[in-house]
Amino acid sequence: MKRFPKYIIPQILTGIVVGFTLLSAQAQQSKAPSYPLITHDPYFSIWSNTDQLNQSATTHWTGAEQALNGLIQVDGKTYRFMGHSEKVxxxxxxxxxxxxxxxxxxxxxxxxxxxxxxxxxxxxxxxxxxxxxxxxxxxxxxxxxxxxxxxxxxxxxxxxxxxxxxxxxxxxxxxxxxxxxxxxxxxxxxxxxxxxxxxxxxxxxxxxxxxxxxxxxxxxxxxxxxxxxxxxxDPVNNKKIILAEQTNRMIKATQTTYSFKCGGIDLTLDFTSPLLMNDLELISRPVSYLTYRVKSNDRKKHQVKVLFSASTDIAVNTSTQEIEAEQVNVPGLSVLKAGTTAQPVLQKSGDNVRIDWGYVHVAVPQSQKSSQFIAKGTASPALFQSGSNGLNTGKASGINQAKELNQATGNQTAGLNKTQGINNVKGTKYALNTVLDFGQVGQATKQQFVMLAYEDLESVQYFGKNLKAWWTNDGTRTFNSLLQQSAEEYPQIIEKCNAFDRQMYAAAVQSGGEKYAGLCVIAYRQAISAHKLVKSPKGELLFMSKENYSNGSIYTVDITYPSAPLFLAYNPELVKGLLNGMFEYSESGRWKKPYPAHDLGTYPLANGQTYGEDMPVEESGNMIIITAATVKAEGNPAYARKHWSALSTWAGYLSKEGFDPGNQLCTDDFAGHLNRNANLSVKAIVALGAYGWMAQELGETDTAAKYTNMAKEMAKKWMELADDGDHYSLAFGQKGTWSQKYNLVWDKLLNLELFTKTVYEKELKYYLGKQNKYGLPLDSRKSYTKSDWVLWTSVLTSNRSDFEAFIDPIYLYAIETPSRSPISDWHETKDAVRQNFTARSVVGGYFIKLLESKWSRSKEGNSNTKK
Missing domain, CATH: 2.60.120.260 (Galactose-binding domain-like)
Structure with missing residues (x-):
């Protein structure tokens, strides 16, 4: 047998491991309820709700149409690869x-x-x-x-x-x-x-x-x-368009990729929203890239042009609002820009509401062979007709439609540009069009990219003060300079995204298998883009959530709680951003109750709670537990020390009211009020244990002993009161009921050891007998579930087979649900139908298994945190 030198063997083994990791990382998720295309914040968020990109119009997550259309012309023949064939x-x-x-x-x-x-x-x-x-x-x-x-x-x-x-x-x-x-x-x-x-x-x-x-x-x-x-x-603009044949579709953490066969040309289209959490400036940039790659599939050469068309509906709340669209001068770039003429900055709030202030931009480097123009209506083959720059300057619908429209509506047509159509129009429902001319294309791949971006001017209102996005929080940086920087950094950003996509998928596979990794991929951009990143007047980071498709609240504490695992795994600074605003609300004296508020208002106005009812035990437990998790993630109790007074007030409240909660709401408020909620009691007990642990880390030994002992005694009493034979009940005194005790997961992750392992084992064994095709119900009252809580429950398992028994039905739900919208965290376990919620950040909770794996591999435990 051939022997290798000793110094070569480690290199071979390393190569095998690296090779396996890279191979695993290539196999990303291919199916989802909806496909993220442009994902930045609650207002700038565009999705495709069908498996074929050219089967339907793209929409905002609320379902309102925000059309992105794509046509490719191959040797004069036109194919549609994006959007639907809207009749003109x-x-x-x-x-x-x-x-x-x-x-x-x-x-x-x-x-x-x-x-x-x-x-x-x-x-x-x-x-x-x-x-x-x-x-x-x-x-x-x-x-x-x-x-x-x-x-x-x-x-x-x-x-x-x-x-x-x-x-x-x-x-x-x-x-x-x-x-x-x-x-x-x-x-x-x-x-x-x-x-x-x-x-x-x-x-x-x-x-x-x-x-x-x-x-x-x-x-x-x-x-x-x-x-x-x-x-x-309109027969001129209703010529039959051939549908491109979609040959592949792949979702990664930061990118969604489609491949098409368009006659003799293969087209690949990447949507990249570079939400890289280790770079706050980049995660705040509202700029996405659309990368087009073309090559011949028949060894022949073909003339190729691609049309990208973005509706100005991206910049309105309703389609009847008047828009002004124009070309703007940005050195090195060709840019189209559109926004409402009214510009009602931060004048409306609510859930099913879209932004109608600020401006959508479509930008391409001038180094690319491209043309831009504004047109009325949808993308059509007529826009490819020949002219001085690949556009028709006589019959071109892009020019004539807009000109006729302006004349009909009494608006003045701004200077017609021979090569770029109209450069300034007012009216409703325009399209910002870009034609990329690839020239003659052979077997060598040719590539060009377009940037789709949104300048929101003012992002949120925080206790009466309007705040700008993080990338320009002091207002000195211009959007044009941001576009220029984004274009210049395109190669490096794409490389970073590719590397992160591989790394995240490989880590998720290692943590929980390929189906678990698929769920993480589906959740990643959705969880991040349900937030807005800003800087507070005090200079603190605020990562402000919107409670999408629920009640539209901003900075909801019981949205922060389930969302946190993703951010704990990748950047604890963002977790602080989820907490800072609520600490400020209480510590400033604006909120005077001995427990945290439910929210800071209705998005995007964070001026104080607007939800109609408090959740005292719920929100106290949430804030204490996630603060403790932040301390663990950072290996430093400084953040707890900074807010120790507020944390102590809330712990004091829980010590009196948390163990046997009254008839109040918890985070699952859709299920209604519940007296003596056993799972809510678990949250209070774990929070008190977490407070005791933080006190120990801060050197507050007497306080640590008091609250740790209190939590342990409560846990023992809980096991007696909630006991229902082979499981624990939904509420104290309600025999014959049950519920997921997902709050137990933090007892495990924070190593508090308040509840014995027999509690986990008894509950898990019982749950496995209650599952339906699409998951474990939330409790005995209904057959619906919350998928984020199921994943939390799955982390209580001690072996892979039991973990997968909980994960597999949720993955099946994700790929089989008939509800085509960004994945809902609330669904029916018998038929996989969405139960109202969609596009919510709480799917960040899917990352809790990855977080557990990361923490279990960490060399630093609780005892090594810095004093």
């Missing part, structure tokens, strides 16, 4: 998203003939369209249950052969054209326009001269809205 229409009678108009209306039942052509509505009120809620930018506020509206209009041109009613309504509606009914519909259009063909006698009733559109609408609950017009087909 020409307006006959513009709706409010194109042109301001007025309705005649009444909220009192009119005469029977109210919808006839010659009805006299001169006694009715007049109001600007659309009707609806003022917070949603309605032209006329509508609060009553019923509304009758008439829109008289003149037609002077030839009547088209095909006409559609264009309507956005909420909710039940009847529509008449010249007295003939053309629509009767229950329900609502979910904020989108419906296009209804007008046929038969109603179509024939259209004539030159006077016509009338009459609408009756009834509000039966929820929101209310009405806007309507008439359109016809």
């Amino acid at each position: 229409y020409q307006s006959i009678l513009p709706a409010a998203d194109e042109k301001a108009y007025r309705f005649s209306f009444t909220e009192t039942a009119p005469k029977k003939e109210w919808n006839e052509l010659n009805f006299d509505a001169s006694a009715w009120k007049s109001g600007a369209a659309p009707f609806g809620d003022l917070w949603a930018q309605a032209g006329t506020e509508w609060k009553s249950s019923k509304l009758w509206a008439i829109r008289s209009f003149q037609l002077n041109d030839r009547i088209p052969e095909v006409v559609y009613l264009k309507i956005n309504h909420d909710d039940q509606v009847e529509v008449y054209l010249n007295g003939l009914q053309i629509l009767s519909k229950k329900g609502f259009t979910a904020g989108k326009y419906l296009y209804v063909p007008i046929k038969g006698a109603a179509l024939k009733s259209l004539k030159k001269g006077n016509n009338v559109l009459a609408i009756y609408i009834q509000n039966t609950g929820g929101g209310q809205w009405l806007d309507a017009g008439l359109v016809t087909d």
Whole structure:
């Protein structure tokens, strides 16, 4: 047998290990409920909700359309690889998203003939369209249950052969054209326009001269809205587009990659949001990269151009808001920019709300062969027509559509640029277009990139003071300089992202296997981008969460608690950022109760709690436990010392009220109030033990002994009161009930040893008999679950097979759920259907197994923390 020299053997073994790690790291996640494309903060967050990138329009996480479209032209033939084939229409009678108009209306039942052509509505009120809620930018506020509206209009041109009613309504509606009914519909259009063909006698009733559109609408609950017009087909811009064949899809921590076959060309598209937690400046930059790589797949050479089109809907709350779009001068870059003309900075708050201040930017290096222009409507093959710079300067829809639109709406068309179309427009619903010209493409890969970015001007309001994003917290750094730096650093940033993606996946695989790693990949960008990073007036880092698709709170403590494991694993400074604002609220005297607040307000206004009810035991336990976890992660109790007074107040409260909680809410508030909640009691006990441990680390030996002994005695009493034979009950005194005791995980991770291992073992054995196809229910009351809590529960196991028994059903939920949105942490375990929540930061809790592995490998334990 051949022998290797001793000095070579370690190198060989190292090579095998490294090779295995790299190989494992290549196998990333390929399936998700929704695919992260642009992920930076609660407002700048764009996703694809179908497995094929060209199957649907991209959306904001709330579901509102924020279209990113992509076409590739190969030897003159056009393929769509991103976005959906949205039909383009020409307006006959513009709706409010194109042109301001007025309705005649009444909220009192009119005469029977109210919808006839010659009805006299001169006694009715007049109001600007659309009707609806003022917070949603309605032209006329509508609060009553019923509304009758008439829109008289003149037609002077030839009547088209095909006409559609264009309507956005909420909710039940009847529509008449010249007295003939053309629509009767229950329900609502979910904020989108419906296009209804007008046929038969109603179509024939259209004539030159006077016509009338009459609408009756009834509000039966929820929101209310009405806007309507008439359109016809636009054959020039509805040429059939071939769908590119998607051949691969891969999600990594910071990147989502798609591959396509487009005739003789292979296209790869990477979306990179460089959320690297060891670089606070970079994680704060609202700049994503779209990298396009093309090469021949048939050994022939092909002429290739790529169109990237970004809707200005990215910069509005509702599609009816007026936009101003323009070209801007940035040395070294070609840049398009768009934002609302109103710019209502920090003037609205809430959950299902999108930003309507600041500006979306599309930027490309001038060193690339590219062209930019602004157009109305969606991406179409006409935008590829030849011209002086690859664009049509005569018939080009991008130029002519915008020009005609401006003339129709009374706006002035800014200087037409022969090579770049229009450079300044006002109106609604534009597209910022970039054409990348790859020229002749052979078997060698060619690459270009585009930057999509958002300048929000002011990010959040913090106790009355507006704060800017971390990257420009003092306001001296310009967005143009940020774009320039982002372009210059592109190669290094992509390299860093690739390295981190491999490292994170390999670490997750090592911790919990490939399915666990897949869940971490799905969660990573979602968890981070549900926050905004700013600096407080005192100079402290604030990592401000938004309670997405729940109630829209900002800086919610029981969102911080489940989110923390990801940030504890990668950057404890961000965990401090999750806590600093709440400490400030209590320590400043603004919040006067002996336990923490639930939140600091409603995003993006952090001026004080707006949630209607306190969660005293819940939030006290959360703040103490996560502070202790921060101390452990840093190996230094300095952060606890800084806030020891507040921590002591909360520990004092728990010592009196925490063990046997009253009828109050916990973090699972959707389940309702619960008296004597056994899992909430566990949280209080663990928090008191954690407080005692921190006191020991600070040299407060008497306090340490007092609270450690208190917690241990409570734990013994808990085991007696909660005991229900082969498991522990949901609440003290409620025999025959059960719940996940996920709060026990911090007893294990902080090495507090308050509860005996028999508690873990008895509970886990019982849980394994209660699982459904898509996971372990939260408790005995319902069959739904919280996936973050299931992963916390899984960490209580002592072997891989039991761990996987909990993980596998959650992974199955992630890849089989019919609910296509950013992954929900609250789902039904029998059919995998989302139970309301989506896009929430709490999926950062998925990283708790990776955190456990990291801490267990650490050479420093609790006893080595620095005094």
